[in-house]
Amino acid sequence: MDLSSGRGIFQAVTYDYQGPNPAPKGSKVMRTFRMPLRAVFYRESDTWLAHCLEMDLIGDGASPEEALKQLSEAISIQIHTSLEHQNMANLFQPADARFFEMFAAGKDAAVGEVALYSVEGVQIDRIDTREYEAADADRDFACV
Numbered sequence: 001m002d003l004s005s006g007r008g009i010f011q012a013v014t015y016d017y018q019g020p021n022p023a024p025k026g027s028k029v030m031r032t033f034r035m036p037l038r039a040v041f042y043r044e045s046d047t048w049l050a051h052c053l054e055m056d057l058i059g060d061g062a063s064p065e066e067a068l069k070q071l072s073e074a075i076s077i078q079i080h081t082s083l084e085h086q087n088m089a090n091l092f093q094p095a096d097a098r099f100f101e102m103f104a105a106g107k108d109a110a111v112g113e114v115a116l117y118s119v120e121g122v123q124i125d126r127i128d129t130r131e132y133e134a135a136d137a138d139r140d141f142a143c144v
Contacts, residue, residue, distance in 0.1 A: 033088070037127040039071060040103040043134070050129075053103060056095040064109065064131070079122055091122070106130030 038053045041064050050059045050067035055078055059070025082090040094100075109131040 033091070033122045035091070035122060035124050037075075037124060038103055039068070039127055039129045040099055040106055040132050041067065041109055041129060042102060042106075042132045051095060051099050052127075053095045053100055055091060056093050068129075075124075083121070102132040103130050106132035 035054065037055070039050050040053065041048060041050050043049070046062070047060050048062065048064050048067040050061075050064065050071040052058070052071055052075060055075060057071060057074040057078060059067045059072070059074055061067040061070055078091065082088055107130060109129045
């Protein structure tokens, strides 16, 4: 598996959402939230973790592909639940700053294409992925 050849990709998804300023009676306005995401891959013991920085969600697995698949499922559940409860703010809960630092210090990673369940109104048009190695902490910064 080549983790250094580019970026992983989420297949775009969309859903309808009536925003805080509803349309005039009898008309329907589609509001689309476009969300580019970032994920950092790292190991804890023998487990790979894929951590979405914008939503602070994590998938795990024996390989980066498995971790990304689990992360995809977590993101899908988060989107569906946020829509069901009309709580769009729930989509914007960022990870702790140290994970953004790990992403910044990591190497570009491509782990393939991952499809999210189709919902209307949110479009995830890309996900940038990077792999972070524990040795990078000694070189670049101290992760606590």
